[in-house]
Amino acid sequence: MRLLWQVVKFEARRMMRNFAPVFFALGFPVLMLCMFGGIYGNKPSSLFGERGTVDMSVPAYLVMVVSVTGLMSFPLGLAEYRDRKVLKRFRATPLGPSALLIAQGLVNIALSLMGAVLLILTGYLLFDLHVPHSVANVAAAGGTLLLATLVMYALGGVVAAVAPSERAATAVANLVYFPMIFLSGATIPVQIFPSTMKAISDALPATYAVELLQHAWLGTATDVVLDVGVLGGLLVLAGAAAVRLFRWE
Template sequence: MAENYSQWKAMLAISKASIRAIFRSPSAVVFSLAFPLVFILVFGFIGGKSSSVKVGIDATSNLENPVYMGLLRNKTMKLLTGKPADQLEADLQRGKIAAIMKIDAKSDSGTYKVHVKTSTAAGASYTFFMTELAETINKIDLSTHPRPSIAKIESITVPGRKYKTIDFILPGQLGFSLLSAAVFGTAFLFFSLRQTLVLKRFFATPIKRSYIILGEGLSRLVFQLFGSIIIIGIGYFGFGFTLIHGFATFLEMLFLSVLGLLVFMGFGFIVSGIAKNESTIPPFANIVTLPQFLLAGTFFPVEDFPNWLQPVCKAMPLTYLNDAMRQVAFEGLHIWDVWPQIGVLLLWGCIAYGIAVKVFRWE
C-alpha cells in the first residue's frame, strides 16, 4: 500500500482543506483583503482631490468686489461666511482656518483694502493662502489695467503619465497584505497544528514532512493570489491604477506577489518556532510586520523620513517589494529590470529560512 501512496495527492488534499479553513477564518480575510482594501478605497477616493485652505470671512466684509469673487472661483479656497466673530477667532487660534479676511468697500482712489489676520497655528496653510490671494489680485490688475509684458512665454506639452495617489498606495498595501498574511497566517497555522496534534496525526501517515509544508504553502499562495487579483482589479478598474503594459504588467505584479509571499512565510515559520504559546504569537509577529508597515514606504516615500532613519527603512524586505511593484506598474520596468530588489528579497528569504530551520518545531 505504501508503494502506491501519492505524496502529491496527499499534498493537494492538505492544500484543499487549508484553503477552506482560510476562507472560513475572519482574521485571514480581514488582514489579507478587508484591511488593505479599506486603505485603497480611502486613498482612492481622496487621492484625486486637491487640498483646500479654509479662510474665515469677517461678517462686516464687503462681498461685492472682484477680490472676493476671484477667491470664490478658486477651487483650493474654502471661504467661510456667516460665522460669528468669536467662533472665527477660536478656529484661528486652533489652526482650523488659515486666516480671517475682511475686505473694505471700494475707496475713493478705486482700490479695495484687504485685511488679513492669522495665527502661528496656521503654518503653511497661511503661506499658501497669501500666495493665492496675491495671484488673484494680480490677475484682476491685469484684466483691469492691461499692459504689455517685458517677456513672452512659449511652452510645449509632451505626453506624460500622472502619478496618482493610488499608484503609490496600492503596491504598498498589496505588499503589506502579503507580509501580514504570510507572517500571521503561517505562525498561527503551524502553532495550531502542533497544539491540536494534527501534525502528529500527519506523521502517522506516509506523507513526508516537506509535502506538508508544500501543501500548506500552496494554500496560502492560492488565497493570496486571489486577494492580489481583487486588490489590483479594484485599483485598476475603480481608481485608474496604472498597469503600464496592461495584462503583462498584471502578470509581473502577480509574480512579485508570489515571490514576496514565499519570502515572508519564512518569518512566519520563525515566529511559529519561537512562540511558547498562542498569546505570544501576535507580539512576535508585530515585531516583524509593524516596523515595515510604518517605515517600508507603505504610506510615505522612504525619502520623506529623516536621513538617520532611511538606512533602517532600506534594510527592510518590504521596502524592496514595494519599490519593485511600483517600478513595474508605473515606470514600465520588467521583472529582469528590478533584479536588485529581487536579489535583496531572495537574500532575506535565505536568512529567514536559515533561521526557521534552526528554530522550527514539529512537536
C-alpha cells in the first residue's frame, strides 16, 4: 500500500505540471460559467422551463469536467506510458503495471472532484446557484455524476486500448471529446439546437448524462429509464471492450 501511495503522489505531481487537463477540468468550466452567467444571470427563463441559465449550466458543466479527465487525461496518460515502455517496466516491480492504472484513475478522479467543487462554489457564491436540498436529490445527483464518470472512463479506456500510439490516442481522444462536449448540451444548451443538431446529440452518450443530471439536480423532464439504460449499457459494453482490448505493451 505504501508503494502504491508513492505512485499516486508521483502521478499527482505529474498531473499538476500538465497544463491542458488541469485547465480544462478546473479553469475552463468556471470560465464558461462566468461568461454565460455574467451575460444571462440566473433569472428564470422560459427557454429552460422557468429555470435560470446558471442552474441549468452547472449540472451540464459537471459532465464536461468528468469528460475531460475520462476521455482525455486518463487515456492519454496510459497511451504515453505504453508508448514509452513504462507499463512494461512496471512488470518487474512488486506492484505490477496495474498500479499505474489505479494511480492514474485516482488522480484523475480527484481532479474531477476538485473541478466539480470549484464549479459549484463559483455558481453558488457569484450567481445564486440553486443546489439540491433534499437528501434524495443530493443522492440522485451524486449517483448520476458517478455513473457519468464511470462511462467516460470506460470510453477513455477504449481509446487507450485501440490507439496504436500516443499520437494516435491524442487524435482519437480529441475527435471523441470535443464533439461530445459541444453537441451534447455539456457546454451549449440543446434547447437552442435546430432539429438536425438535436438528432446528432441524441447519438452522444454525454447527452443522456447531462439530461439525467439536470433532472436529478433541478427536476427537469427526461426519460429516466432511457437515460439510465443508455449510460448503464454503454458502461458495460465499453468497460468490457476496454478490458478485452487493452495492451500493456
